[in-house]
Amino acid sequence: MIEINLLPKELQYKRFAISVDKNMVLIIVGGVVIAGLLAVYSLVFQAGKLNSLERDILQAENETARYSAEIQKIEDISLKKTQILARMSAIQVLDQNRNYWVKLLEDLVRRIPDYVWLTSVEQNPSAGARPGTPGAQPVAAKSTIEGYSFSLNAFATFLIRLKKSEMFRDIELTSIKLEETEKAKAYSFKITCNFATSEPPAATMETAQSAPAAGTQF
Numbered sequence: 001m002i003e004i005n006l007l008p009k010e011l012q013y014k015r016f017a018i019s020v021d022k023n024m025v026l027i028i029v030g031g032v033v034i035a036g037l038l039a040v041y042s043l044v045f046q047a048g049k050l051n052s053l054e055r056d057i058l059q060a061e062n063e064t065a066r067y068s069a070e071i072q073k074i075e076d077i078s079l080k081k082t083q084i085l086a087r088m089s090a091i092q093v094l095d096q097n098r099n100y101w102v103k104l105l106e107d108l109v110r111r112i113p114d115y116v117w118l119t120s121v122e123q124n125p126s127a128g129a130r131p132g133t134p135g136a137q138p139v140a141a142k143s144t145i146e147g148y149s150f151s152l153n154a155f156a157t158f159l160i161r162l163k164k165s166e167m168f169r170d171i172e173l174t175s176i177k178l179e180e181t182e183k184a185k186a187y188s189f190k191i192t193c194n195f196a197t198s199e200p201p202a203a204t205m206e207t208a209q210s211a212p213a214a215g216t217q218f
Contacts, residue, residue, distance in 0.1 A: 104167050104195060108145075111161035115154040118147035123195060143195055144174075148186040155187060162191070169194040 105121075112118065123143045145162075149155035155176065163171050176189040 107165055107167045108162075111158065111165060113154050113157045113161070115150040116147060116158045118145060120144070120146045122146075142170075142192040145191040145193065146189070148179075148188050150184070150186055152187065155189060159191070162193075167196050169196055 108118075108121065121143075122145075149158070159171070159173065162168050171191060171193045174190040174192050176187055179186055179188050
C-alpha cells in the first residue's frame with residue numbers, strides 16, 4: 001500500500017526538528033563549570049598538602065642529620081655498657097668459683113709431662129651445672145683441651161694422667177695430627193671432656209704432682 005504525504009515541505013521538515021531547551025543547556029553548562037572548579041580546588045588542595053608533607057620530611061631529615069652524632073655516641077655508650085656488664089658478670093662468676101678453678105688448673109698443670117704444652121682450655125658455655133658445688137655431678141656439656149706434643153709417647157702419658165684425674169671426666173681424643181714447621185715437628189691434639197664440679201681429694205692431686213714422667217722421651 002502506498003502512502004502519500006500531502007503536507008507542505010515546511011511542515012514536513014519541522015516534524016523531524018529537535019527542540020533544545022535553554023534551561024537544560026544552562027543546567028548542563030553549570031554542572032560542567034562546577035565540576036571543573038571542584039577539580040581545580042582538589043588539585044590545588046592536594047598540591048598544598050604535598051608541599052606541606054615535603055617540608056615536614058625535609059625538616060625531619062635535617063633534625064636526624066643534626067642529632068646523628070649524638071645518637072651514635074649514645075649507641076657507643078650502650079655498647080660499652082653492655083660489654084662492661086658482661087665482663088663484670090664473668091668476673092663475678094670467676095670470683096665465686098675462684099677456688100674451684102684454681103684447683104682444676106693446678107690439677108691439669110701437674111698432669112702435663114715434658115714435651116707437651118697446652119694452647120687452650122675452654123669450658124663449653126652451655127654447661128648446665130655450676131662449678132664448685134660440692135657433691136655435684138660433672139657438667140653435661142663437653143669442654144675442650146687443645147695443645148701440642150713433640151712425641152706420641154709424651155701425649156700418651158698426658159692422656160693417661162688426665163684419665164686418672166677426678167677433675168676431668170668422659171675424656172675423648174677428638175683429633176691428633178702431625179704438623180711440620182720450619183723449626184720443628186709436633187703433634188697437635190684436641191681433647192673433649194667434662195669438668196667435674198666438685199674439688200678432688202688432696203691425695204689425688206699430690207699423686208698427680210709426684211707421678212713419674214715415664215714414657216715422655218723421644
